[in-house]
Amino acid sequence: MFFRNLTLLRFSPAVAQDLARLDEALADHRLRPCGPMELFTRGFVPPIGREADSPLTHAVKHFTWFTAGGADKLLPAAVVNDELHRRVQKIAEQEGRKVGGRERKRRREDLLNELLPRAFVRDSRLSGYVDTAAGWLVLDTAGRKAAETVLTQLREALGSFPAVPLAPEEGPRVLLTDWLANGTLPAGLALGDVVELRDPGSNAGAIARCRRQDLESEEIKEHLRNGKQVFQLGLVFDGRLSFVLGEDLVVRHLKLLDVVLDELADSAPDAAAELDARFALFSLEVERLLGRMAEWFALPRPKDA
Known part of the structure; x- marks a missing residue:
């Protein structure tokens, strides 16, 4: 799960x-x-x-x-449109008249009612x-x-x-870029092998997406020197979780590493017990990660009214 x-x-x-x-x-x-x-x-x-x-x-x-x-x-709309076209063509051929907009709309609704069930x-x-x-x-x-x-x-x-x-008090894109450019990752974090770099000045700006890449390479540094910023960054947390963190603070491609999976029991009495054990292990690991993310990006918890 x-x-x-x-x-x-x-x-x-x-x-x-x-x-x-x-x-x-x-x-x-x-x-x-x-x-x-x-x-x-x-x-x-x-x-x-x-x-x-x-x-x-x-x-x-x-x-x-x-x-x-x-x-x-x-x-699919294409299926409905094709069948409607065939029926309209048949009317034109058999009755010698053109199907107007209102009739076409009514026949489309009738066709949907026929096909839906x-x-x-x-x-x-x-x-x-x-x-x-x-x-x-x-x-x-x-x-x-x-x-x-x-x-x-x-x-x-x-x-x-x-x-x-989430309402971060620290700009995620600025922090992610700083982590990569200056190696200032918080304790417990290490770079992965995925990054997305963009020119923030324009929606049509250059984009560099790298996978299975050494993120400390000269190629990556050159992109940063040219003004690109980090929009997604591959990270490893405490050697237990790998993931890609976006500037929107969505965690993508989350994976529990072998050191965590080895902590699961070798066997469970049934499928329900196995899912229970997996959920317990997963939620505890994510709890630690989210607690640290709240620190890194200053993510406040809403207060009661």
Whole structure:
């Protein structure tokens, strides 16, 4: 269940107390199948177990894991447009008349109503967890749109969930560039082998993306001397986690290194126990990383009103 990406939001101690009812709140928002005439449905699914009555949250210490689900009908616009074109052409040939805009629109709606019940359904899952001790919402995505969708689902279920984006007091891009240019990485951090450098002066400026690259090489230094800044930087934390940190403070390509994986028990009695152990190990490792990120970038936790 290890997350590959971390989009982060924060919430206050009062909000953390309210999250004690998270499992109860999600119960009324369980994912249901798409109806015949629905394009999609959204809801929550059990993070562990597939039974209909499985809990919608799984807690280890002060971490509560949940999974947002979606069901989307696959009805590509190109398919609809091609079929509509064939039908309009048939009318023109058989009746000798041109189909106007209003009729075309009506026939398109009729076609959608005809095709929707037969469309394939694609299921999606996006996991996240709340750390009520430190006030973190952690979502397994690097996409802003996906994160906003899950946040909306949580707010609908809870009635209110004032989690807010990170508000760093230290400019992430400036710090990342300084770490790379001057070797001023905080204790416990080491450079990885990935970097994205951009000319900050223009959206159309030069971009250099390097992978499996020695980040202390002369080539990288030359880019920095030419004024490029770091927008993404590969890092290793305490020899236990590797990841790429963006200037948006999204953690991408997160990986637990072998020294951490070796701490997992050799075997678990069942799949649920294995997932529980993995979540416990993962959340504790990420807790340490997020605590240090809060120090490096001065990330304040929201205060109660």
